[in-house]
Amino acid sequence: MKEDGKKKLVTVLDGSAAAVPPIWMMRQAGRFLPEYRAVRVSAGSFWAMCMNPELAAEVTLQPVRRFGMDAAILFSDILVIPYALGGEVRFEENVGPLLTRYADIARVERDPAVWAAKLAPVYETLKLVRGALAPETTLLGFAGAPWTLATYLAEGRGSPDQRAAKLWGYRDPESFAGLLDLLADCVAAHLVRQLEAGADAVQVFDSWASGLPEAAFAEWVIRPTKRIVNAVRAARPGARIIGFPRAATQSGYEAYAAETGVNAVSLDTAAPMGWAAKALGPKVAIQGNLDPLLLLAGGAALDRGVDAILEATRGVPHIFNLGHGVVPETPPEHVARVIERIRGNA
Amino acid sequence: MKEDGKKKLVTVLDGSAAAVPPIWMMRQAGRFLPEYRAVRVSAGSFWAMCMNPELAAEVTLQPVRRFGMDAAILFSDILVIPYALGGEVRFEENVGPLLTRYADIARVERDPAVWAAKLAPVYETLKLVRGALAPETTLLGFAGAPWTLATYLAEGRGSPDQRAAKLWGYRDPESFAGLLDLLADCVAAHLVRQLEAGADAVQVFDSWASGLPEAAFAEWVIRPTKRIVNAVRAARPGARIIGFPRAATQSGYEAYAAETGVNAVSLDTAAPMGWAAKALGPKVAIQGNLDPLLLLAGGAALDRGVDAILEATRGVPHIFNLGHGVVPETPPEHVARVIERIRGNA
Numbered sequence: 093m094k095e096d097g098k099k100k101l102v103t104v105l106d107g108s109a110a111a112v113p114p115i116w117m118m119r120q121a122g123r124f125l126p127e128y129r130a131v132r133v134s135a136g137s138f139w140a141m142c143m144n145p146e147l148a149a150e151v152t153l154q155p156v157r158r159f160g161m162d163a164a165i166l167f168s169d170i171l172v173i174p175y176a177l178g179g180e181v182r183f184e185e186n187v188g189p190l191l192t193r194y195a196d197i198a199r200v201e202r203d204p205a206v207w208a209a210k211l212a213p214v215y216e217t218l219k220l221v222r223g224a225l226a227p228e229t230t231l232l233g234f235a236g237a238p239w240t241l242a243t244y245l246a247e248g249r250g251s252p253d254q255r256a257a258k259l260w261g262y263r264d265p266e267s268f269a270g271l272l273d274l275l276a277d278c279v280a281a282h283l284v285r286q287l288e289a290g291a292d293a294v295q296v297f298d299s300w301a302s303g304l305p306e307a308a309f310a311e312w313v314i315r316p317t318k319r320i321v322n323a324v325r326a327a328r329p330g331a332r333i334i335g336f337p338r339a340a341t342q343s344g345y346e347a348y349a350a351e352t353g354v355n356a357v358s359l360d361t362a363a364p365m366g367w368a369a370k371a372l373g374p375k376v377a378i379q380g381n382l383d384p385l386l387l388l389a390g391g392a393a394l395d396r397g398v399d400a401i402l403e404a405t406r407g408v409p410h411i412f413n414l415g416h417g418v419v420p421e422t423p424p425e426h427v428a429r430v431i432e433r434i435r436g437n438a
Numbered sequence: 439m440k441e442d443g444k445k446k447l448v449t450v451l452d453g454s455a456a457a458v459p460p461i462w463m464m465r466q467a468g469r470f471l472p473e474y475r476a477v478r479v480s481a482g483s484f485w486a487m488c489m490n491p492e493l494a495a496e497v498t499l500q501p502v503r504r505f506g507m508d509a510a511i512l513f514s515d516i517l518v519i520p521y522a523l524g525g526e527v528r529f530e531e532n533v534g535p536l537l538t539r540y541a542d543i544a545r546v547e548r549d550p551a552v553w554a555a556k557l558a559p560v561y562e563t564l565k566l567v568r569g570a571l572a573p574e575t576t577l578l579g580f581a582g583a584p585w586t587l588a589t590y591l592a593e594g595r596g597s598p599d600q601r602a603a604k605l606w607g608y609r610d611p612e613s614f615a616g617l618l619d620l621l622a623d624c625v626a627a628h629l630v631r632q633l634e635a636g637a638d639a640v641q642v643f644d645s646w647a648s649g650l651p652e653a654a655f656a657e658w659v660i661r662p663t664k665r666i667v668n669a670v671r672a673a674r675p676g677a678r679i680i681g682f683p684r685a686a687t688q689s690g691y692e693a694y695a696a697e698t699g700v701n702a703v704s705l706d707t708a709a710p711m712g713w714a715a716k717a718l719g720p721k722v723a724i725q726g727n728l729d730p731l732l733l734l735a736g737g738a739a740l741d742r743g744v745d746a747i748l749e750a751t752r753g754v755p756h757i758f759n760l761g762h763g764v765v766p767e768t769p770p771e772h773v774a775r776v777i778e779r780i781r782g783n784a
Contacts, residue, residue, distance in 0.1 A: 253731065253765075254731075255731055255734075255765075258729070258731040258732075258735070259731065259734065259735050262731070262732055262735035262737070262739040262740075263735050263736075263737060263739065265739070302648070302685065302708060303685070303706070303707055303708050303729075303761075304707070304708055305707055305708065305727075305729050305732070305743065305746075305761075306708070306710045307746065308729075309708070339648065339649070339685075340708075341687070341688055341708050341709060341710065342687055342688040342689065343688065343710050343713055344708070360649070361649055361650070361651055362648060362649050362650055362651065362652070362655070362686075362687050362690070363687060364652045364687065364689050367689055381651075383604070383649075383651050383654075385599065385600075385601055385604040385605065385608070386604075386608055386651070388601075388605065389604070389605050389608035389609050390609075391608070391609060393608040393609065393611070394608075397651065397653075400651075400653065415649075415651075419599075419601075
């Protein structure tokens with residue numbers, strides 16, 4: 093904790109550069125950790141683990157215990173939102189998520205009290221984590237962004253080209269805007285409850301923000317994210333929000349940073365951090381963007397990759413992270429190596 | 439054909455803007471056409487069709503006949519290069535390509551005469567097409583770029599995250615550079631022979647250029663492409679080359695346009711064409727970038743998408759194309775609609 097009582101990562105979100113950036117990693121609570129795999133086996137299923145506060149809290153805490161990460165991120169899934177809206181969600185081994193497919197939103201649950209009841213285990217998880225976490229460690233909540241959630245809702249599963257959602261949006265823009273608005277409202281309610289349950293900040297994951305023409309990016313990514321930010325801040329003034337429009341174009345990242353109101357933008361592996369430091373700041377902090385496959389590779393290239401990011405972000409508010417999630421095959425010692433190198437011991 | 443005797447698309451590659459841009463579409467010789475599917479059935483396999491000059495020439499000509507495209511693009515596959523290098527290549531229905539996997543290049547064929555003999559059907563295809571094509575229609579050859587080919591060679595198949603190639607490149611940069619150089623030399627030889635066989639210009643497809651950190655993009659995409667351009671021009675001075683580093687960052691596209699020596703850069707669906715018109719020209723022409731899923735969707739959104747691209751590229755050398763290939767479910771009438779709209783009849 094800093095002398096002013098703020099957690100280090102929160103200080104960066106508030107616009108101050110840190111000499112040594114705070115660090116956490118997307119999917120740090122995940123299959124690359126043997127202690128995670130042990131809990132996963134005992135839980136029976138991925139979804140059961142998400143909805144069991146004791147187990148979800150345990151795996152949320154594991155990477156903080158092992159590596160001393162500056163932030164714990166809630167163990168959960170972006171598909172809790174379709175679940176709150178009344179859809180069925182299940183995870184098939186080697187297939188990924190399968191969920192109720194929607195072609196309209198006529199029969200969707202719209203009562204926030206019902207959403208909250210269904211997602212109560214998530215808030216309970218955050219309370220358990222908060223109680224177990226050292227005061228200097230930031231607790232992050234999260235949710236999927238409307239566009240990314242819409243790709244799953246429209247397809248009933250993951251989609252390599254987001255085809256069903258794109259066709260819906262191109263062919264019936266009005267109804268698709270209604271879907272995105274509803275999703276934004278549900279996401280905002282979920283984030284507010286996470287902040288109430290003890291999250292210091294929240295991240296909005298737009299994992300499928302790539303490949304969108306400029307006009308679609310503005311309408312399907314930026315507009316709904318702005319709606320979320322406004323709704324969350326209306327309920328929780330000053331709420332801190334990180335946005336991750338993964339693999340947006342550089343123009344897209346710039347517009348997102350300028351227009352959504354987020355405190356920080358998380359950047360994918362390909363985004364040049366020297367450009368991001370100049371183009372996105374000082375309005376927002378930047379987060380990222382080590383290649384998860386460089387983390388897997390290890391060795392001299394990993395050290396150089398870490399150094400390049402530190403060099404490019406020196407003097408600007410920066411949270412060290414990956415450009416995407418930790419891959420399951422990653423040796424935990426590579427993660428430890430990155431943290432040592434960043435903190436100056438390697 | 440223009441009054442100066444040049445084909446329209448060639449004029450644009452040489453740096454002149456056209457009032458009505460020339461148009462062709464990636465995968466225009468493909469499954470969305472019933473006449474293509476008929477030939478495909480008679481050929482027995484995709485690979486057999488690639489290696490049969492009569493059938494390959496026929497499907498190359500089909501979209502020119504049906505739509506009056508300004509260019510015919512050779513029907514072939516990027517994996518003819520691994521085949522020339524001595525690997526096995528086969529295409530499994532619903533799986534995609536499977537090919538010999540390499541962990542080094544010790545046992546790779548290095549004799550250009552052997553490459554040429556194995557790829558003779560490709561050159562024969564181009565001669566047949568050239569003979570059948572109207573003089574005003576441009577004939578395009580193509581090849582895969584070294585980085586994209588390396589992702590297949592290292593994995594033995596397609597890879598969602600290009601993992602094997604990235605690990606090779608990160609862990610053993612010297613040997614990986616050797617692989618890319620060898621691929622560049624084989625690609626260059628293949629492109630030179632295509633130009634000799636009648637191609638007016640060639641396109642280099644780097645389909646997996648996204649997701650690369652800045653330094654890797656420079657080393658694995660830009661450097662080998664520059665090697666290809668230099669080698670092709672050494673053999674064929676003034677040879678015209680289009681580069682497609684698909685879904686590069688905007689900084690990546692700018693560096694590629696400035697450093698490789700290509701005549702034109704093809705842009706993916708997300709790239710803002712207003713930016714491209716300013717940032718990449720006048721050094722290079724730009725090509726693209728209609729969303730193939732917007733072409734599938736059709737309707738008012740398609741018209742607006744076409745208009746937006748025309749508007750953004752007015753006055754700069756531009757070849758109308760998609761941001762990626764035509765998807766098999768596309769109604770042919772949507773393609774006809776785009777061409778009518780561009781040529782001012784709709």
